Amino acid sequence: MDAIASEPRSLGAGLAEDLIAATDLRFSVAGAAGPVNILRGLDLRIGRGEAVGLVGPSGSGKTSLLMLLAGLEKPSGGALRVADQDLAAMGEDALARFRREHVGIVFQAFHLVPTMTALENVAVPLEFAGRADAFDRAEAALREVGLGHRLGHYPGQLSGGEQQRAALARAVVAEPPLLLADEPTGNLDRGTGAQVMGLIFGLRERLGTTLLLITHDPALAERCGRVVRMEDGLIVEDRERSGGPGR
Numbered sequence: 001m002d003a004i005a006s007e008p009r010s011l012g013a014g015l016a017e018d019l020i021a022a023t024d025l026r027f028s029v030a031g032a033a034g035p036v037n038i039l040r041g042l043d044l045r046i047g048r049g050e051a052v053g054l055v056g057p058s059g060s061g062k063t064s065l066l067m068l069l070a071g072l073e074k075p076s077g078g079a080l081r082v083a084d085q086d087l088a089a090m091g092e093d094a095l096a097r098f099r100r101e102h103v104g105i106v107f108q109a110f111h112l113v114p115t116m117t118a119l120e121n122v123a124v125p126l127e128f129a130g131r132a133d134a135f136d137r138a139e140a141a142l143r144e145v146g147l148g149h150r151l152g153h154y155p156g157q158l159s160g161g162e163q164q165r166a167a168l169a170r171a172v173v174a175e176p177p178l179l180l181a182d183e184p185t186g187n188l189d190r191g192t193g194a195q196v197m198g199l200i201f202g203l204r205e206r207l208g209t210t211l212l213l214i215t216h217d218p219a220l221a222e223r224c225g226r227v228v229r230m231e232d233g234l235i236v237e238d239r240e241r242s243g244g245p246g247r
């Protein structure tokens with residue numbers, strides 16, 4: 001039986017073990033008719049090692065939040081700390097370094113480089129980050145997701161599930177503390193999606209990675225230890241399961 005905590009989590013001072021601490025987080029973009037307020041003062045804390053399912057209607061701001069947490073967009077207001085870094089205060093170079101060192105991302109579209117093999121797709125970013133053993137680590141990561149026999153294949157020669165597994169290997173090869181996944185099974189059939197999710201949950205458990213998983217699949221969200229629901233740029237529900245994999 002699930003124990004549901006119906007009250008939102010404490011919005012007080014961040015705990016030392018919080019990997020993510022967003023306070024009054026705001027994100028606006030310029031629209032034709034003036035600014036569009038996408039995140040409207042959102043508070044969220046996620047502890048190290050937690051798994052969180054992020055759900056909510058289309059357009060509620062889930063992907064925008066993920067982009068801010070990844071350091072791919074900058075907040076328009078409020079405070080955002082991820083892995084002890086003040087993302088709101090960082091310039092482009094510092095954000096690029098933050099992404100390399102702290103974040104892995106898996107999107108619905110796989111975003112592999114079509115002119116590079118699976119091995120190169122995983123190894124090259126690691127090599128850019130200065131890892132001398134980039135190709136060895138990339139090969140190990142690809143083997144872990146069951147692609148040891150596809151190292152030299154180009155994305156166009158891989159199935160959708162294989163491409164997503166390669167993208168997952170790329171996301172976790174540097175063992176980042178935070179894994180962000182935006183509808184990672186959205187382009188896959190049910191069985192292949194289940195395989196990919198099994199890999200994601202298995203990897204995060206082995207590596208102790210914090211996981212934020214955006215999904216429209218309630219059952220998938222429930223597999224996370226905690227489910228956060230967004231509506232209209234705010235968090236409207238935040239509940240935890242006792243005994244879930246996220247704690």
Ligand SMILES: Nc1ncnc2c1ncn2[C@@H]1O[C@H](COP(=O)(O)OP(=O)(O)OP(=O)(O)O)[C@@H](O)[C@H]1O
Nearest residue numbers: 029030031036038057058059060061062063064065
């Ligand atoms: N660059 C932009 N310019 C204008 N509007 C934007 C921009 N980026 C996002 N939006 C709008 O902000 C809102 C939130 O978008 P976002 O992609 O974060 O929602 P979402 O909850 O992830 O939706 P979905 O479940 O459909 O992926 C949407 O209404 C979207 O159209």
